[in-house]
Structures are given as structure tokens and as C-alpha cells.
Amino acid sequence: MTPLSFSSLPLSRAILDNLDNLGYQAMTPIQAQGLPLIVEGRDLIAQAKTGSGKTAAFGLGIVHSLNVALSATQALVLCPTRELAEQVANELRRLARALSNTKIITLCGGTPIRPQVESLKFGAHIIVATPGRLMDHIDRSTVDLSRIKTLVLDEADRMLDMGFYDDVNHIVSACPTQRQTLLFSATYADDIRKASARFLKKPAEVKVESVH
Ligand code: ADP
Ligand code: MG
Helix, strand or coil, X not given: CCCXXXXXXXXXXXXXXXXXXXXXXXXXXXXXXXXXXXXCCCCEEEECCCCCCHHHHHHHHHHHHCCCCCCXXXXXEECCCHHHHHHHHHHHHHHHHHCCCCCEEXXXXXXXXXXXXXXXXXXXXXXXXXXXXXXXXXXXXXXXXXXXXXXXXXXXXXXXXXXXXXXXXXXXXXXXXXXEEEEEECCCCHHHHHHHHHHCCCCEEEECCCCC
């Protein structure tokens, strides 16, 4: 077993078999550094470039701790754009093949809200959203974030650059205080430090310079 093997982690047989099927043979550097902390339940700030496998890092953490027998929404991933949210949801669907009947829903702007409201009535284990549209759902009380165990701020630097701080702040306040928060960013500027201090508890920090 190499140090970069997924099987060095306390993941279920089903999750490991699914990774095999996906052709994920070894952890990328950000996964190797981040996943042990994530599956332990730590809050985490992870800084790594595009294409380094950040989605599977938090996605495996989510799939590992998800209880599909509960219909409640247990994980929320915030992304800056609809395109990124769709990509993340697709990767989560691939990772969630290890479980049965995981419901993953995307809540993004630029598309009618009514079908989203209808879809939410059937419950969603995982929500992937952009901040603006999720705010609309919170205002209409069409989402219930009270059972969130894992909150992910993906591409947090871009979300802040796009002016989403106040929305993110409001959304975080709608989540339980007892939760795991994971923040992913390509940079680590002052505004990211400030957001981390506000949204994360005693976070571990991992940083990967290059993709390989
Ligand atoms: P990032 O969010 O860091 O920009 P992604 O999470 O989108 O990167 O991952 C980039 C690509 O790498 C995706 O196509 C994903 O399926 C693939 N990938 C992620 N982890 C692994 C792995 N351990 N082995 C092989 N491919 C992987
Ligand atoms: Mg990404």
C-alpha cells in the first residue's frame, strides 16, 4: 500500500470499489494531504490550483459521512457560478455511486425557481448551489439547512471576488453551528483569511503548490 493509496483511509469497501471503477488509482497531492483531516471531521482550508482534484477531496468526505437513510440535507456545497456548480454536482454523482439512491440537487440562478422548489419537496441529501439562488430559497423557506453536517465553500476566492460575502455570511448563519466547514481556494489573500476566521473552527491548513 503506497502512502497515496485511497485504501490508507478509513473509507468503506463500496467507496473504494467505486474509486477503482472511476479509475482513481492514487490520491492527488491535495487529496493525500486533505482527506485524512476531512474524514476525521476537521475544518480545513485547502489551497490548490485548478485541476488538482479538490472536488473529490471534499466529495469523498461528504460521501463518507452521508447517511442516505435520512432524507435530510446533510451537505451543502457553495460555488461561485452555475457552470462550476454543475461540474461539482456531476463529480459528486460519480462519487455517490458507492451509495444507493443519493439525491443531489443543484440550486443555481439563470434557471426558473419553480422546478427547484418542486424538486426540494422530495428532499435532497446534498445541495450544490450558487449563493444568490440559495438566498432566494432561504427567503422563501423552501430549503432546510438545519441538518447540514458538512458545508463546503468551493472556489471561495472567486465567490468573494464576485461580491458574495454577505450572501455567504447569511447562508452560513442558516447552517447549524455544529458542522464541518471546508474552504477551498486557489489563493490565500487577506479576505480569505478573514472569511476563514469567521466561518471555520480551528481549521487545519493544507497547501499544494503544483498540480502533480
Ligand atoms: P479542481 O477542483 O481542483 O480544479 P477537479 O476536482 O475538478 O479539480 O478535478 C480535476 C479532474 O481530476 C477531474 O476530471 C477529476 O475527475 C479528476 N480526478 C480527481 N481526483 C482524481 C484521482 N485521484 N485520480 C484520477 N483523477 C482524478
Ligand atoms: Mg474545483
